[in-house]
Amino acid sequence: MSFHPDRGVEPPAAPPGEPVHWLVRAGTVRGLWIGFAVVLAALVLGDFLIHPHAGFGIDGTFGFYAWYGLGACVAMVLFAKGLGVFLKRRDTYYDEDRDGDD
Amino acid sequence: MIDFPPGLVLVFGGFVLPFAPPRARAALLLALPAAALALVWTLPDGAAAAWPVHGYELSPVKVDALGRLFATIFAIMSFAGALFALNQARTLELACAFIYAGSAIGVALAGDLLTLFVFWELMALASTGVLLAAGGDGAFRAAGRYFVVHMLGGAFLMAGVLLHVSQTGSLAFTAMEADSWSTWLMLAGVLVNAAAPPLSAWLADAYPEASWSGMVFLSAFTTKAAVYVLIRGFPGTEALVWLGLFMIFYGIIYALLENDMRRILAYSIVNQVGFMVAGVGIGTEMALNGAAAHAFTHIIYKALLLMSAGSVLYMTGRRKCTDLGGLFRTMPLTTLCGTVGALSISSFPLTSGFVSKSMIAQAATDETLAIVWFLLMAASAGVFLHAGIKFPWFVFFQKDSGLRPPDPPWNMRAAMLAFAALCIGIGIWPEPLYRLLPFPVDYAPYTAPHVVNALQLLLFSGLAFFLLLPLMQRTLTITLDVDRLWRAGSGALSAAGLASRVLAPIPAGRTRVRARAARAAHAVLHPFRPEGVLAAAPSIGTMVRNVLIALLLALVLGFLATRDTAGAGPGARADVAQDNPPTTSERYP
Numbered sequence: 001m002s003f004h005p006d007r008g009v010e011p012p013a014a015p016p017g018e019p020v021h022w023l024v025r026a027g028t029v030r031g032l033w034i035g036f037a038v039v040l041a042a043l044v045l046g047d048f049l050i051h052p053h054a055g056f057g058i059d060g061t062f063g064f065y066a067w068y069g070l071g072a073c074v075a076m077v078l079f080a081k082g083l084g085v086f087l088k089r090r091d092t093y094y095d096e097d098r099d100g101d102d
Numbered sequence: 103m104i105d106f107p108p109g110l111v112l113v114f115g116g117f118v119l120p121f122a123p124p125r126a127r128a129a130l131l132l133a134l135p136a137a138a139l140a141l142v143w144t145l146p147d148g149a150a151a152a153w154p155v156h157g158y159e160l161s162p163v164k165v166d167a168l169g170r171l172f173a174t175i176f177a178i179m180s181f182a183g184a185l186f187a188l189n190q191a192r193t194l195e196l197a198c199a200f201i202y203a204g205s206a207i208g209v210a211l212a213g214d215l216l217t218l219f220v221f222w223e224l225m226a227l228a229s230t231g232v233l234l235a236a237g238g239d240g241a242f243r244a245a246g247r248y249f250v251v252h253m254l255g256g257a258f259l260m261a262g263v264l265l266h267v268s269q270t271g272s273l274a275f276t277a278m279e280a281d282s283w284s285t286w287l288m289l290a291g292v293l294v295n296a297a298a299p300p301l302s303a304w305l306a307d308a309y310p311e312a313s314w315s316g317m318v319f320l321s322a323f324t325t326k327a328a329v330y331v332l333i334r335g336f337p338g339t340e341a342l343v344w345l346g347l348f349m350i351f352y353g354i355i356y357a358l359l360e361n362d363m364r365r366i367l368a369y370s371i372v373n374q375v376g377f378m379v380a381g382v383g384i385g386t387e388m389a390l391n392g393a394a395a396h397a398f399t400h401i402i403y404k405a406l407l408l409m410s411a412g413s414v415l416y417m418t419g420r421r422k423c424t425d426l427g428g429l430f431r432t433m434p435l436t437t438l439c440g441t442v443g444a445l446s447i448s449s450f451p452l453t454s455g456f457v458s459k460s461m462i463a464q465a466a467t468d469e470t471l472a473i474v475w476f477l478l479m480a481a482s483a484g485v486f487l488h489a490g491i492k493f494p495w496f497v498f499f500q501k502d503s504g505l506r507p508p509d510p511p512w513n514m515r516a517a518m519l520a521f522a523a524l525c526i527g528i529g530i531w532p533e534p535l536y537r538l539l540p541f542p543v544d545y546a547p548y549t550a551p552h553v554v555n556a557l558q559l560l561l562f563s564g565l566a567f568f569l570l571l572p573l574m575q576r577t578l579t580i581t582l583d584v585d586r587l588w589r590a591g592s593g594a595l596s597a598a599g600l601a602s603r604v605l606a607p608i609p610a611g612r613t614r615v616r617a618r619a620a621r622a623a624h625a626v627l628h629p630f631r632p633e634g635v636l637a638a639a640p641s642i643g644t645m646v647r648n649v650l651i652a653l654l655l656a657l658v659l660g661f662l663a664t665r666d667t668a669g670a671g672p673g674a675r676a677d678v679a680q681d682n683p684p685t686t687s688e689r690y691p
Contacts (some may be wrong), residue, residue: 011418011507021431024502040565043558050551055467055475065479065558072480073487073566076351077573080358087582088359091422094580094589 040066105151107162107211108141108173109221112180112204116197116228127196128188134200135181138207142173150213158273164213168394168540172210172330175398176203179322179405186409186517187315198231199319206323210330214273215263215288218331222259222295225324226252232320236313247585248308251294251301252324259291280339289336296328296379297372298345302352303583306360306368310421314412317364321371321408322401329378329397333540338385343474346380349373350481357488358574359581361423363497364411367404370447370489374400377481380474381462387541388468392461394539399454399528403446406521407493410440413514414497417507423576428502435509437498439518446525448490449482451556454525457532457547460556464545482556483563490560491567496576597627 022028044063054060059068115134122130150164180203190196205228208221226249233245265284267273278285297305309320332342353373360366374396381393413436414429415421430437442453449455459482466475509515528535536543567574588595594603601623608616621633629636640648 011505014502014504014506023430024428024499036561036565040561043554043561046554046558050554053551055470056472059479063558065555066562068479069483069559069562070566072483073563074570076354076480076484076487077358077566077570080355081573083355084359084579084581088577088579089582091361091578091580093582 105153105163106141107208107217108138108145108177109204109207109209109211111138111141112200112207113224114204116200116202116204119197119200120193127193131184131188131196132181135177135184135203138204139174139177139181142170142177142207142211145170145211158216158267159214160216160273161213162208162217163211164275165211166540167538168330168334169211171394171398171538171540172326173207174538175326175401176206176210176323179203179401180319182405182517182521183315183319183322185520186318186412186514188513189511190313190315192235192237192313192316195232195235195313195316198228198235199316202228202232202319202323206327209327213275215266215275216273218275219256219259219263222327223256225327226256229320229324232316233308233312236311236316238311241311244308244311247589248304251304255291255294255301257291258287258294262287262289262291275334277337278335280336280341285336289339292328292331292335293345295324296332296375297325297349298379299348299352300584302349302372303585305372306356306365306583307585307589309368309371310362310364314416317368318405318408318412321367321404325371325375326397326401329375329382329393332379332382333390333393337382337390340383342379342383343471344383346376346378346383347474347477347481349376349379350477351484352376354481354484354488356581356583357492359579361576361579362421363414363423363426363493364408364421366423366489366493367407367411370485370493371404373481373485373488374404374447377459377462377478380478381465384462384465384469384471384474386465386469388461388545389465391536391539391541391543391545392458392465395458395461395535396455398535398538399446399458399525402521402524402528403443403454406439406443406518406525407447407489409514409518409521410436410443411493411497413510413518414507416510416514418505420503420505422578423496423500424578426497426503426505427500428498429505429507430498432506433498433509435515436518437494439522440498441494442522442525444490444494446529448486448560449556450490450529450560451548451553452526452529454528454532454535456529456556457535460547460552461545479559483559483566486560486563487567491564492574495567600627 044066047062058064112134115130119127119130145163145165147165147167147170150161153160153162180200183199183203184196187196187199202225205221205224209218209225212218212221230245230249230252233241233248262284265287266278269282269284278288280286280289294301294304305325309317312320332339336342349372353369353371353376357366357369357373360369378393378396378400381389381396383389414426414433417433418426418429420426446453446455449459463475463478463482466478532547536545587593590596591598593599601620604619604623605616608619610616624631625633625635625638628634631637
């Protein structure tokens with residue numbers, strides 16, 4: 001290995017004029033979204049094919065895991081955002097403090 | 103052979119490593135964990151060493167299914183970790199990592215509380231060494247904070263063990279009820295190592311300061327050894343259900359706010375250990391099997407995730423999501439292995455996490471614990487959100503950072519491939535793992551409803567991630583935790599905070615008194631500085647005074663102690679012994 005952070009040598013950067021990788025082209029990304037939507041729809045429709053053995057009633061209803069997963073994630077992201085308002089600090093927060101301490 | 107704890111192979115090996123020439127060191131790094139694993143598996147079931155010491159019975163090795171399961175995964179982990187770290191030039195780190203891993207195996211096979219405690223403390227010492235070996239001011243300070251927290255936990259454990267022995271007269275390590283001071287203290291000591299609240303912050307504070315290979319070792323042993331002790335010592339303790347659920351959501355929320363790639367993974371360790379702690383709290387055979395199986399699979403996929411993060415750190419020297427991204431172009435193998443780890447931690451079908459975590463949820467269903475089950479399901483969705491997508495997305499995809507590092511050296515690639523193969527192998531063929539579990543397994547993970555439900559939950563969490571991506575953009579921030587109390591200059595438990603507390607009652611006009619108080623406070627709060635109480639050279643007069651005070655104290659304490667044992671002592675002890683007969687639960691015969 002010619003470079004490595006322990007020796008303080010920077011990793012190589014993208015060469016100038018490098019073509020856009022096929023995976024991140026707009027067309028590919030659109031295709032991925034369409035494929036994702038199809039899979040999601042198929043999974044929800046899959047509820048028709050299985051015989052759920054519900055433990056608590058509501059978890060046996062149609063599409064429960066889909067809306068519950070989506071809703072839980074939205075709730076957690078929003079809660080984290082709200083908590084961040086109070087608890088987020090610059091990532092040099094403790095370093096600045098230390099200068100005053102010593 | 104039964105008298106020889108297999109973990110000592112690694113402990114002694116760790117002391118030899120620094121003195122071995124490079125080639126021999128590489129050979130030892132791979133041979134010692136293999137030897138330890140072989141020794142673990144040659145010990146017959148139910149075997150136990152017995153050393154009588156001063157009327158107590160020590161059993162440094164005791165083998166049953168649970169102990170063997172944890173010893174096995176600790177040995178496998180040290181092998182893969184050593185392979186990953188073959189090109190680590192910090193010999194101190196490797197030596198400490200082996201002592202650390204060996205002590206973890208020692209904990210897993212300890213038959214009595216004293217042996218357990220000795221290996222427990224050795225783990226704390228050696229893991230601090232792993233942190234220190236990273237070098238630099240940040241690692242040094244983090245190691246100091248880590249050490250203090252673990253010494254506190256160790257003190258709780260020691261006090262609990264001593265009290266327990268004095269009350270029951272037995273050193274045996276069996277299932278206990280958390281219903282007395284002795285068991286509460288032991289439980290508190292173990293929970294500190296499990297990163298349970300209120301002291302969860304040590305993990306995300308210290309681990310990400312380790313080297314690129316150091317954190318791979320650190321992620322595996324301390325918290326999982328604590329889970330092992332909880333499974334054997336405190337199954338069915340209801341409080342653990344709620345502590346575990348708190349850890350689960352704490353890990354998710356803090357990881358969502360985090361920018362450092364390895365700190366995201368550190369918070370997700372707390373999250374995953376939360377699932378295990380909750381499982382221990384539920385306490386049925388299904389739940390304990392689930393907690394044990396999840397510890398086993400978690401060690402593999404978490405190490406895999408940290409190996410991929412370690413490879414990125416090794417090849418780029420960068421650790422923040424804001425500096426990374428787009429690495430899939432030139433690090434395809436690291437991306438692939440990191441993604442396998444991310445899918446496993448999210449319990450995707452056909453990965454190891456699916457066959458282990460679902461047992462804990464199943465146990466909640468069997469016991470009709472509705473609230474627990476709904477929270478566990480929400481948490482499963484959250485794991486995919488904070489670790490399953492967030493980590494690979496921000497490190498390997500998202501915006502292009504312009505960095506084009508290649509994949510890491512062969513040994514690091516081999517270690518990642520081996521653990522990625524294990525993640526998928528266990529996911530497809532769970533039976534060998536199920537056979538290692540402490541109780542017979544009557545559970546089929548791959549039924550049509552299980553798979554469809556899990557995929558729905560996970561992929562719709564994925565949808566939530568990409569819909570909310572504007573809210574998830576990384577910022578150059580950290581998130582405050584309980585450790586602000588002693589880390590920040592204005593924290594109530596920090597040196598500066600305590601000093602200001604001392605000066606507060608002295609009137610502002612008394613400048614000379616204030617100056618003397620400030621000097622005294624400084625000397626006490628920074629004892630090892632040149633002007634500190636423990637480093638400054640005392641005069642002979644001071645020493646004589648201190649010795650006199652110490653002797654006087656010893657005299658008074660000795661007098662009190664003899665009076666206690668001569669008077670009410672024995673009677674009281676007999677009463678206690680009757681109230682708390684030695685726990686001889688037969689859960690783990």
